[in-house]
Amino acid sequence: MNPDESALPGFEQSRAALLARAAELGWLEDGADPDAVVFASPDAERALLLRVLEHEVPWKTPGEHEARRWFDAHAENYRVGARRLVSHVLYGVTPRVPVGALREHAERRLKEVLADPARFAALAREESNCPSGAEGGGLGALERGQTVPEFEQAVFEAREPGLLPLLVATRFGFHIVRVDQIHEGEAPGFEACREAVERDLATDAWLTACRQYLHRLASDSPSPLVQ
Structure with missing residues (x-):
């Protein structure tokens, strides 16, 4: 997965909680303190935070019935040309x-x-x-x-x-x-673009689950104004 953070509201606000979870999983180098860890680059930090999300929010492959319903609702997106x-x-x-x-x-x-x-x-x-x-x-x-x-x-x-x-x-x-x-191009049938449909549906479901997970993290995190 390589989602744009704009699709995940709460991603930045949940940084501390995601780093804490990374520490619990043993993914911080040499047991580094999640409040003081320093990354080689912003991309390295982003990769770790997304890795935590992928661990915490399981990826689910949709069944054929779900995929067909998605295709019927989004058929225009799969037009060729x-x-x-x-x-x-x-x-x-x-x-x-x-x-x-x-x-x-x-x-x-x-x-x-x-x-x-x-x-x-x-x-x-x-x-x-x-x-x-x-x-x-x-x-x-x-x-x-x-x-x-x-x-x-x-x-x-x-x-x-x-x-x-x-x-x-x-x-x-x-x-x-x-x-x-x-x-308008050509409209292929479900079987012709089934792989893309399943990927898009699974991605949409995963992003929705991630947004719910991040919302819970943000709700559970104490306000920085509270000492």
Whole structure:
């Protein structure tokens, strides 16, 4: 497993409890004190904490019935060759720019371009903080897995070409997005993608169980304000 910690709220807050459990399991070098242990790198610490999670939260392989139900509910995610031709205008978040003011500016520009779609390319060249702005905002053909999840969700939920009516907020900033072409690809049957379905379902179930485990750890941990 190699999950993104953003999928595990409470991961950082539970660091001390996870280190304490690592000590109980004998996984700290030379019996180091979990309150004072020093790691060679942040990646080394992260690997140990995830190892504790994998030990404490068992991985469960789903049965065929569960996997089929998951596939039926998420069939769109398994289309082969689905892609979107996308353009955008990025208003990038930087330390010097107030986020609220940036969002308001982006929303004003979105209203303007919704009223006059022909203005999109010029707006991208004038204001986009993405290198694609020089080309009128074009990002080319995107397939699933090529962009951050929040951007992917927005563009792949589109069922017809055109400007998205709302800003798309990502870790990079606020995007005015235009879906230029839609290719839905082919929808394989369950057996053709069974391995991927089982992996995705097991991962989702494991992450859910980890979030519950971390929530319990955080609830059991004393507040740092309590002496």
